[in-house]
Amino acid sequence: MTGIEQRRILNTAIPGPRSAALQARKNAAVSAGVSTGLPVYVERAGGGILVDVDGNQLIDFGSGIAVTTVGNAAPRVVERVQAQAADFTHTCFMVTPYAEYVEVAEALAELTPGDHEKRSALFNSGAEAVENAVKIARSATGRQAVVAFDHAYHGRTNLTMSLTAKNMPYKHRFGPFAGEIYRVPMAYPYRWPTGPDNCAEEAFAQFAAQVHAQVGEENTAAVIIEPIQGEGGFVVPPDGFLTRVADWCRDNGVLLIADEIQTGFCRTGDWFACDHEGVVPDLITTAKGIAGGLPLAAVTGRAEIMDAVHPGGLGGTYGGNPVACAAALGAIETMKAEDLPGRARAVEALFVPRLREMAAKYVQIGDVRGRGAMLAIELVSDPVAKTPDPALTAAVNKACHAEGLVTLTAGTYGNVLRFLPPLSSPDHLLTEGLDILEGAFAASV
Ligand SMILES: Cc1ncc(COP(=O)(O)O)c(C=O)c1O
Secondary structure: OOOOOOOOEOOOOOOOHHHHHHHHHHHHHOOOOOOOOOOOOEEEEEOOEEEEOOOOEEEEOOHHHHOOOOOOOOHHHHHHHHHHHHHOOOOOOOOOOOHHHHHHHHHHHHHOOOOOOEEEEEEOOHHHHHHHHHHHHHHHHOOOEEEEEOOOOOOOOHHHHHHOOOOOOOOOOOOOOOOOEEEEOOOOHHHOOOOHHHHHHHHHHHHHHHHHHHHOHHHEEEEEEOOOOOOOOOOOOOOOHHHHHHHHHHHHOOEEEEEOOOOOOOOOOOOOHHHHHOOOOOEEEEOHHHHOOOOOEEEEEEHHHHOOOOOOOOOOOOOOOHHHHHHHHHHHHHHHHOOHHHHHHHHHHHHHHHHHHHHHHOOOEEEEEEEOOEEEEEEEEEOOOOEEOHHHHHHHHHHHHHOOEEOEEEOOOOOEEEEOOOOOOOHHHHHHHHHHHHHHHHHHO
C-alpha cells in the first residue's frame, strides 16, 4: 500500500499554505465551474490516507467519490498499469484491438448479475456508459421513452443531465434537455408519506400507474434506476421495490437498466447492489470502482440486446483504453484476492452501530442508511417534520475537513453526509474518522 503510514497527521491548518497557493493558481487557470469540495492538493495516497502537499495526512471517507474501492495506488493496479504503459498506451480498440479489453468484458460477464450470455462495451466515464445504455435500449426495442426516478443522478452530459433529477448544480441554466425522458417517484422509505412499511408497494403502484397513463408501456424502451441512489442521498429502496420493477419490466418488454456506477464492484457488500435481492437487470452500467482510479466504464447486458446494435454503432476513440483495462484487471484481481465484498460488510458492521449511537444522541440525525461501505446520515432540523438541514450538514462537513477527515455531502436537499471509505482502510482509521465525525457533530449542533 504505497508505504504510507496509516496515521492521521495535521502539520498545518487544513488547507495548508502550499495547498492555498495551488488553489490561488487553480482559480486563475481553471474554470470556476469546476469547484473543489476540500481544496487540499494531494501528493500521494494509499490505504485509507491522503497525503497533501503540506505533509498533512488526511483520513479518506470519500474514495474520490466511490472510485478507489481497492485503495489508491493499489499494488496490483500499479503493477499492471506500469507494465501496460511500457508495452503500449493506445491503438484504439476499433482499429487494432488488444486482449485486455476482451479480458475486462469476460470478467464483467462473469461478475455481473445473472448467468445468461452477456456482451459488454467499454467507455471512459459513467455518463458515457449511461448514454450508451440508452442508445442500446432504444435500438434493441425500437422504442424511445426512458423512465427515470426522483432523486436520480446519471451524469452531466446532455442526455444524462436530462435523466438526473436535481437542478442545482447539475442542470441549472444548461437546458434545453433531451426529450422522451419521464420521471416517476422513488421509493424513499424515510420520506414516504404513509411510512416506510408502505413504501415498496405504494411506490411501485405509482410508478406503474404513471408510466401507463403518461408514457405507455409499449412506448417505453427502458427504466433506469440506481439500486441504491448515489448523489440523490444514498436512498435505499425497501426490499421488494426493485424486484417489482424488474418483474414489471419483463412483463412489458421494457429493459431494466441498473446504473451501478456508484454501487458496483464490492461497494455495497456484494459485487453489485442488485445481487442483494437477486435482481437481474437487462443492462448494467459500471464505472468508478471498476479500475481503481483510471477512467473506465462499461455497459454489460444480455447478448441479444447488446448484439442488436449495428456494427460500428458503439465505440469511441479511447473507450476501453489498454492502460485503463489493465487497471481494471488489477482491481478485479484485488477484489477477489482480498474478498472486498466481505470487507465492505465488515465496514458496515463497524460504522452502523456508531452512527446509530450518534442518531440516538442527536435528534438532528433523522436517518442512518446505506449498505456495505456506502453509508449515510440524513440531517434534519425538525425530526417530526423531517425538515432538511443543509446548513448543519455543511457545518459538520466543514468541521470534519478541518480535523483532517475527508467527508462528502449528497442529497437532493443537500442534507446528507455520506461515507465511502476505501476498502483498504484499516479499522483504526475508520474508528478515528467516526470519532472525528462525532466531535464535529458536537461542535456544530
Ligand atoms: C449512479 C451514477 N451514474 C452516473 C454517474 C456519472 O459518472 P461519471 O462522473 O463517471 O460520468 C455517477 C457519478 O457520480 C453516478 O454516481
